[in-house]
Amino acid sequence: MKIYPHNKENIKRAAEIICRGGLVAFPTETVYGLGANALDAVAAARIFKAKKRPFFDPLISHIADIAMLREIVSSPSDTAVKLAEAFWPGPLTLVLPKTEKLPGIVTSGLDTAAVRMPAHPVAIELIQRAGVPVAAPSANLFGALSPTLPEHVAESLGEEIDMILDGGRCSVGVESTIIKIEEDRLILLRPGGLPLEEIEKISGKKIEKPDKSTLIAPGMLPYHYAPEKPLRILASSEDMDFSDSETAFLLFKKPKKALPKSPMPSIEILSPSGDLTEAAANFFSVLHRINKSPAKRIFAEDIPREGLGIALADRLHKAAKKYKDLWKN
Ligand code: TXA
Ligand code: MG
Numbered sequence: 001m002k003i004y005p006h007n008k009e010n011i012k013r014a015a016e017i018i019c020r021g022g023l024v025a026f027p028t029e030t031v032y033g034l035g036a037n038a039l040d041a042v043a044a045a046r047i048f049k050a051k052k053r054p055f056f057d058p059l060i061s062h063i064a065d066i067a068m069l070r071e072i073v074s075s076p077s078d079t080a081v082k083l084a085e086a087f088w089p090g091p092l093t094l095v096l097p098k099t100e101k102l103p104g105i106v107t108s109g110l111d112t113a114a115v116r117m118p119a120h121p122v123a124i125e126l127i128q129r130a131g132v133p134v135a136a137p138s139a140n141l142f143g144a145l146s147p148t149l150p151e152h153v154a155e156s157l158g159e160e161i162d163m164i165l166d167g168g169r170c171s172v173g174v175e176s177t178i179i180k181i182e183e184d185r186l187i188l189l190r191p192g193g194l195p196l197e198e199i200e201k202i203s204g205k206k207i208e209k210p211d212k213s214t215l216i217a218p219g220m221l222p223y224h225y226a227p228e229k230p231l232r233i234l235a236s237s238e239d240m241d242f243s244d245s246e247t248a249f250l251l252f253k254k255p256k257k258a259l260p261k262s263p264m265p266s267i268e269i270l271s272p273s274g275d276l277t278e279a280a281a282n283f284f285s286v287l288h289r290i291n292k293s294p295a296k297r298i299f300a301e302d303i304p305r306e307g308l309g310i311a312l313a314d315r316l317h318k319a320a321k322k323y324k325d326l327w328k329n
Pocket of ligand 1: 028031032034057060093110113118136138174175176177178189190
């Protein structure tokens with residue numbers, strides 16, 4: 001097993017692996033990342049190979065301080081600095097013009113870099129010790145569920161990587177919000193762990209949806225984040241028949257009607273009280289559990305599109321889209 005507790009010695013060892021061009025999975029507040037030296041093109045290429053990720057899907061570079069930002073991003077605008085000061089470390093990724101120093105493989109040949117400073121002490125210490133920005137996508141196979149526990153990483157990528165640093169359960173539980181800054185405009189590339197309202201409040205700007213001329217970020221591909229079983233979304237749990245033992249039920253909150261006693265079919269509740277922060281933190285681990293259950297299909301209750309619910313509904317609807325032709329009505 002390659003899961004190592006996050007003590008000083010193991011973080012030092014992980015930093016050495018990064019500096020030698022290896023791959024380390026490490027915790028962040030959103031999901032586990034699969035890290036390599038962002039300034040080393042060969043190391044970054046290993047990430048794509050391990051994840052079976054297409055080279056057209058660019059990586060996020062993780063930094064520990066603003067000096068590292070200046071290494072890979074050229075003259076960030078006032079709006080970028082304002083957002084970085086307000087929300088870093090935290091679940092916000094900014095897409096900004098890149099410098100020559102960042103290899104093209106990391107950005108899939110784009111002239112912009114995606115950057116964030118993660119709010120996890122283990123991630124920050126690892127990046128600081130390595131002394132380089134760390135390129136890291138989520139530590140799962142391309143298109144599969146994101147990992148929020150070290151065991152999720154071990155199950156999907158254990159053979160491909162050098163080390164997994166254990167930082168416990170990810171507190172936010174969904175990937176970062178990605179905002180592209182063009183001059184002074186803010187363009188949403190992916191809803192995520194930082195609610196859009198907060199970004200609009202601090203920046204004083206309305207976040208725009210990308211238009212057709214904006215390059216579509218692969219995180220926006222319709223079939224992302226898919227569990228291995230067909231998933232269908234129902235407006236509410238009222239319409240679900242919990243006695244169906246072949247179906248796993250993914251509920252946002254505790255249903256009004258009584259839950260069946262034994263034998264318990266697979267019923268997972270993201271947050272009994274309907275709290276979106278709690279639901280986000282549980283989201284991927286619940287889907288991993290359903291993946292492993294004997295259920296043949298998943299019926300999911302829709303999630304309200306407000307605050308963090310925008311990111312959760314985005315992932316749920318993308319998962320459902322993959323299977324939409326299976327359902328006749
Ligand atoms: O929370 C997170 O963001 C996690 C943790 C590990 O930090 N990382 C993550 O990375 O979700 P990943 O690879 O799963 O998603 C990165 C996405 C790409 O799919 C793409 O949509 C966008 O970031 N991206 C990266 N560079 C970009 C660029 N230059 N322009 C537009 N989009 C970019
Ligand atoms: Mg991912």
